Amino acid sequence: MQTQLETPMTNEATLEKQRRGALRGGIFGYFVDQFDIFLPIITLAPAMAYFNGANTPPETVALFSSLIFVSTLVARPLGAAFFGHIADKTNRQLTTLIAIAGFGAATLLMAVLPGFETAGHLGLVLLISLRFIGGFFLGGEYSVAIPLAMEWAPKKRRGPLSGMITSMASVANVSLAFITFILLSFIPSAGHDSAYAVWGWRIPFVLGAVLATFLFFYYRKNVHDAPGTENVAKAENPIKSLFSGVHRRSLVQIFILMTGMWILSNLSNAVLTGRLKSDAHIPDQTVSIIMTIAPLVTACAFVASGILSQKIGRRTFYRWYAVLVTVVAPLLYIATMTVGASNVVLAGLLAVLVQVTSLCVFAPVGAYLCERFPASIRASGYGVGYSLAVILPAFYAFYIQALGNFMPDRVAVAAMICFAGILVWIGATMGPETKEVDLNDDASFTI
Numbered sequence: 001m002q003t004q005l006e007t008p009m010t011n012e013a014t015l016e017k018q019r020r021g022a023l024r025g026g027i028f029g030y031f032v033d034q035f036d037i038f039l040p041i042i043t044l045a046p047a048m049a050y051f052n053g054a055n056t057p058p059e060t061v062a063l064f065s066s067l068i069f070v071s072t073l074v075a076r077p078l079g080a081a082f083f084g085h086i087a088d089k090t091n092r093q094l095t096t097l098i099a100i101a102g103f104g105a106a107t108l109l110m111a112v113l114p115g116f117e118t119a120g121h122l123g124l125v126l127l128i129s130l131r132f133i134g135g136f137f138l139g140g141e142y143s144v145a146i147p148l149a150m151e152w153a154p155k156k157r158r159g160p161l162s163g164m165i166t167s168m169a170s171v172a173n174v175s176l177a178f179i180t181f182i183l184l185s186f187i188p189s190a191g192h193d194s195a196y197a198v199w200g201w202r203i204p205f206v207l208g209a210v211l212a213t214f215l216f217f218y219y220r221k222n223v224h225d226a227p228g229t230e231n232v233a234k235a236e237n238p239i240k241s242l243f244s245g246v247h248r249r250s251l252v253q254i255f256i257l258m259t260g261m262w263i264l265s266n267l268s269n270a271v272l273t274g275r276l277k278s279d280a281h282i283p284d285q286t287v288s289i290i291m292t293i294a295p296l297v298t299a300c301a302f303v304a305s306g307i308l309s310q311k312i313g314r315r316t317f318y319r320w321y322a323v324l325v326t327v328v329a330p331l332l333y334i335a336t337m338t339v340g341a342s343n344v345v346l347a348g349l350l351a352v353l354v355q356v357t358s359l360c361v362f363a364p365v366g367a368y369l370c371e372r373f374p375a376s377i378r379a380s381g382y383g384v385g386y387s388l389a390v391i392l393p394a395f396y397a398f399y400i401q402a403l404g405n406f407m408p409d410r411v412a413v414a415a416m417i418c419f420a421g422i423l424v425w426i427g428a429t430m431g432p433e434t435k436e437v438d439l440n441d442d443a444s445f446t447i
């Protein structure tokens with residue numbers, strides 16, 4: 001009799017332990033994922049002379065820099081589609097382990113690359129190749145790990161969990177910027193033969209590989225596929241199902257929504273940082289402080305926004321947040337540039353508000369994308385929907401330049417923010433409310 005009573009309790013305790021493992025894995029996994037994505041952008045920037053050499057023509061430097069950027073841009077959607085397809089055909093946990101091992105190995109190999117003095121431009125070619133490979137595996141990691149975490153999460157906790165997961169992008173950004181700042185403070189960085197250029201930049205890459213290794217073993221030990229998902233009928237071809245039939249409309253809707261969101265991401269990160277220096281005329285060190293504080297505030301706002309989406313619904317959240325982005329964020333941006341160096345504290349506060357009003361639209365995305373697709377194609381739908389929309393917004397500089405022919409530069413950026421908000425509103429309006437969707441019951445999904 002005692003054995004019969006203990007078995008259900010033991011099973012329940014085991015499931016709760018596995019649930020906690022999966023949720024923690026989703027949060028920590030996204031931190032490691034974003035840490036490795038930001039590594040070449042933040043850490044390598046002061047050391048690029050090491051790879052280019054002292055006498056490399058500026059045109060060649062610009063070409064290699066663009067290839068480093070484009071290689072990851074192209075690789076992430078490809079990796080998302082490939083690993084999402086595999087995860088939907090097999091299982092989430094094993095696919096996630098393969099993706100983690102892949103980007104961890106690519107990061108470690110980047111840490112031992114030779115410079116121009118040793119191998120000429122071969123080092124840069126290898127860097128671009130490894131960026132492509134790493135981006136391919138990174139695209140696979142978040143496309144599988146986040147749906148896995150959401151499938152374990154209780155329905156009422158999916159919004160807060162999504163906010164916590166997406167907040168890790170800001171935490172990773174600040175962490176890496178802080179590590180790089182400390183290294184640059186103690187290690188000479190002037191010139192292609194400086195200590196930082198030769199070996200200092202390698203330390204964060206090794207750390208990224210160590211984090212990936214820890215994440216790999218954590219997933220291997222603590223994370224399993226959610227109960228019930230093994231009974232879901234597998235799609236014969238998840239990617240084909242995604243691009244055809246009833247799910248194609250869902251994908252188009254997600255593409256419009258995410259295009260607006262990625263425009264906002266680019267404008268409130270890269271463009272805002274650059275314009276605080278060039279347009280608002282705020283000193284570099286002050287800009288660095290502002291752009292360190294802003295992600296920390298945004299990370300907290302991510303969690304709050306995820307909770308809000310759970311209370312009012314994803315569709316309602318996105319529609320009202322799109323109004324906020326369309327009406328308020330452009331005015332905040334123009335005010336930031338107008339105040340500028342005349343009142344640095346106020347300009348900094350306004351810049352933080354620009355980031356919060358622009359980026360927190362990402363807070364429920366982990367939950368929302370999983371709720372838009374049934375289990376048989378969920379990883380494919382999440383990965384492709386999230387990553388494919390990255391490409392067009394990445395050319396934001398050309399769009400701003402084109403608009404700049406008709407209006408002042410700061411107004412052109414504000415117009416782009418407004419346009420992005422409209423896209424988010426259209427995308428949200430095209431889709432249904434999803435917060436009550438049962439991720440293990442395909443009958444609860446609406447197109």
